[in-house]
Amino acid sequence: MQLFERKLENEFRKALISWYLEEKRDLPWRRTSNPYYIWVSEVMLQQTRVDTVIPYYERFIERFPSLADLAYAKEEDVLKMWEGLGYYSRARNLQAGVKEVVEEYGSWIPETRKDISKLKGVGPYTAGAVLSIAFDVPEHAVDGNVMRVLSRILLIEEDIAIPRTRKIFEEVVMALIDKEDPSSFNQGLMELGATICTPRPKCLLCPVRDFCTAFHEGRQEELPVKSKKVKMKTVPMHSIAIRNTEGKWLLTQRPSKGLLANMWEFPMVENIPVSLEDMVKTEFGMNIGSLAPLTEFRHVFSHLTWEMKSYMAVTDDAAPEGFEFFSTEEVEALPKAVPVMKIWDEVKNRLFVKKT
DNA sequence: AACTCGGGGGG
DNA sequence: CCCCCAGAGTT
Structure with missing residues (x-):
């Protein structure tokens, strides 16, 4: 898949990563290289804002500092640490996945998408996030931020509310991802989506606006396309x-x-x-x-x-x-x-x- | 593919 | 009031 000209792809990667390394927020899970901690953070961050997660993350890893500590904790204690964070099945699935790693993988978190995806609570996003951030594996990690950013840069007008649309973005990321530093590339896309390429984008601050088709056409506010569901x-x-x-x-x-x-x-x-x-x-x-x-x-x-x-x-x-x-x-x-x-x-x- | 599953921050 | 957020499991 050819997204820009080859030379432009390199320039895009460079611009994104150097901006990320310079401007990234100082977050607790960016101060560790422990794959287990990164896994915990990624599960907590599912559908949950960074500022909400921070205190939960700190308390959780203090209470369950190792894979074994979480694997053999009482479920009630795990839920107590998750209290107020929502989507409580995440907590139980995380514990089940961790227990599986301890007992089936000798406490080594799998380093391939195929194997890590078998773990409870690890879907396509979390698999790619842990692989790329913790193990430097060039794998896609497509979340809402990434779809918003890339839909604008490449003017992708598919409806992101439809599940199969995510596959388009996964292919795009695999074509674009930096093989030398997939962690910074993936986190850079997400950081950009969280801080600049927001629903109301701040394009004047964007490090990659020169690469952005939507910006050139003045259509950044129209993207991403997302059909709405109405039932409450x-x-x-x-x-x-x-x-x-x-x-x-x-x-x-x-x-x-x-x-x-x-x-x-x-x-x-x-x-x-x-x-x-x-x-x-x-x-x-x-x-x-x-x-x-x-x-x-x-x-x-x-x-x-x-x-x-x-x-x-x-x-x-x-x-x-x-x-x-x-x-x-x-x-x-x-x-x-x-x-x-x-x-x-x-x-x-x-x-x-x-x-x- | 459609539904289910929390809670909160921001425009 | 609305949107939507570092999504995954079930049906």
Whole structure:
């Protein structure tokens, strides 16, 4: 595949890499050559901004400093370190992949795309990112940034919302990638997309604008082409923080698959046909006292919105099947998704903060 | 190919 | 309000 003239390809690589080496941000995972740490960072960075990831990355590698530390950690401890970061299956898949490396590969991360791609949670992007950054293997690592950058430079007008379009960009990268420094080349494309070739590009600062077809034609704002999907359900949710006579709280663990898998939460019901108290009676077979309203807020997922209403109540009953009572300290230690943490924070404010 | 899966930052 | 982010797994 010939993208520019041969000489221009060399100039492009040189311009991109020298800009990257000069201007790259000082990020924690750029201060290490440990392939395991780079792997962790790439998984955390899936669909997640750099600034969000930094504190999670620091705490995670401090808590699980080696492949073996993560491989044999309790899943609950792993989820706790991931708490608030979202896409919790990433955490479980990362641990499964790491365990596989420890037990099947003698703690050596595979250095070919074929083998590393077999690991749980390692898709086409993460495979190429780890191979190129940690092992200097000239492999493509195509993410949203790379598609935005290259769609402009080469005026590629394919719809990036369609999965097979990514293959076009993978071929482009393989044709363009710098064989001497694939790490800086791939990271340079991503760094450019993250800092300059953003959705609203800052072309006057761009180190490769001379190579950019979209810039020459003044069409950079039109790219990349991305068809939009429109569907967003809203579900009313009611959550009740129920305390027993010992001052313990009733929680349940979500199923091991699906939304917020294995995270803990207070009893929740989707609708209230008549009264919420009756709903609790029929759903959980439990008697609770009067409900005290706690908080109301919206929690937006990718494809779903919860309209949360939360309450507090007390009970004399034992925990129903599938539920457990936990002390305040125990609740604190359980991995909880953000909407649950919001409710829990409000509970603590009401009960444990001295009112003036 | 279409759906599912979190959460937050920025225009 | 909207978009979209260093994507992957499942169906």
